[in-house]
Amino acid sequence: MAANVKTTSRKASRYAVPVVVVGVAVATVGLVPAFANASGPDLPKVTAQQLIEKIAASDTQQLSGTAKISVDLGLPSMATNLLNRGGISGGSADPQDKLAQLAAGTHTFKVAADGPDRQRLTFLDGKDEYSLIHNGDEAWGYDSKSNEAFHEKNAGARAGEKGKEHKTADRLGSSPAQLAEEALKAAGTTTDVSVGDTAQVAGRDAYQLVLKPKASGSTIGSVQIAVDAKNGVPLRFQVLSSKGGKPILDAGFNKIDFAKPAADTFTFTPPKGAKVREGSDASHGDKAQRRMDSLPIPGLDGLTGAGGAGKGETTVLGEGWASVARIDSGSGKGLKDFEGKANEKGAPKEAKQFLDSLGDKVTGKFGSGRVFSTRVVNALITDDGKVYVGAVDKDTLVKTANAGK
Structure with missing residues (x-):
């Protein structure tokens, strides 16, 4: 069943819940068996427009849990190795470096959010941990392997404000909810929007909103958004290839709790002996530009x-x-x-x-x-x-x- 997508006003805070950071698309090995049962739950029928309105009306701002993101863009090994080494900026504690790694492979992390001003994401890849913490106007990135920390003041500044640049808080804000919002904004006359099979994601009953190109020629077969049947929170975001196979991008929860996280979840003090670099370090940007310029493209x-x-x-x-x-x-x-x-x-x-x-x-x-x-x-x-x-x-x-x- 196709539907026209109507523009619906949304509060920015509704889409500030961090689940995964995609930098990109933009997110995978087949995570469907881990998230969904073979036969979905029996839920009341809804139209695509009703499901879109349910997403827009959701006011859930607190959660904690674990999530996975898996990306298979089919990049050549040279590009994949560059991303896995930490992107282009050259600082092991810098969020730009860590988040660049999400463009390839599979990553697991813990997440917590208490509204748009307090968020935490901890990577659980291997024995070493990397954490991103946003608390008010401050943000920290900490790499346990190198014992290095990245600190940024005025972390909540948004791109588009006069004199402001992208801040760590913006990068933490990307989530299935925001991915869903951007996908719906992009859906227009070239897109069929429908409701697919129901699913269970992280133990929660969910509807699935499906966006498909009307015309041929795209490498994207569909975008599927699993939406919590009770509170309208997007729980999983998938991008499927027009040629089949495993998803191009699969980002979603495998465990979630909508209770308010403890306040100390969002506090951070650098460990003794940690090297701390401030986000305003100008030499950092110069190093990033030099490495970008050296790419053989x-x-x-x-x-x-x-x-x-x-x-x-x-x-x-x-x-x-x-x-x-x-x-x-x-x-x-x-x-x-x-x-x-x-x-x-x-x-x-x-x-x-x-x-x-x-x-x-x-x-x-x-x-x-x-x-x-x-x-x-x-x-x-x-x-x-x-x-x-x-x-x-x-x-x-x-x-x-x-x-x-």
Whole structure:
């Protein structure tokens, strides 16, 4: 059954409950057996619009429990290794580093929330622990392995406020609830919205809201949101591939309690001897930029502003699930230049590895180039320095590039 999605006003605090952090999509090994029974519970029938309104009306702000996030984007090993080493910023206690790791593999963590101003997330991967704590205007990140701490004042500042940047609290705020909200905002005339089979998630009866592309060409088969039948809290968020197989992203609870967490859950004092770095450390940002600039990707210098270029220009072609971004680096450097440098004597081995990971040559009205493919994203890198990228299959990507030339 399809439904039109109506815009419903929401209180920001309703979507501040942290369950998992996706940085991305945006989240997996098959977690369905761990979360759902083979036959779902018998629940009263609801329409898609009623279920959307139930999510919007939920005012649950306190919870604690354990959750998992598992991501299988089909990235090449070089990119996966970079993420698992801690992203690009180079600081083991920095939230940016830890959260980047969520873009690949499976991770388990404890979560707690008491409204939009108090949240805690503790990674349980291996014997070492990493915790993120947001309490009012302060945030801490602590890595037990290195005994390093990251501290940030005014952690609640939101992006978009004049003079403000993304803060740790923003990164902690991503959750199945927020993922659901963003998915529903994006659902329009290109999306079928329906109610799927019921399920049990973390021992709770749940409805499942299903979003599917109306047209072909997307690598996304559907988005499925498991919604608590009693209080409307999204308990699990899944992104499924149009080609089947295990989910691309699976983020959700395996245990949850809606009681108010103890106040001391959100307090933190660095252990004796811990090295503490303040979030305002300017050298940190410089190090992140240098590492980003060193990545062997053609045209990246123009997109990131290295060498004073900064002429990147992006145009969106198509609409909805089949939209493609066309990026012109403005650097004057194309794939041919990169291929030449990658094959030079003494070139970094990562450059050759990246080149080898690209697909076959393609040609069209756009010119010629190579297609880089993952389970989710296909990217066409042209010889003249343009990039066409989208969550669409190869044929749709090339067709869109031809039409958008």
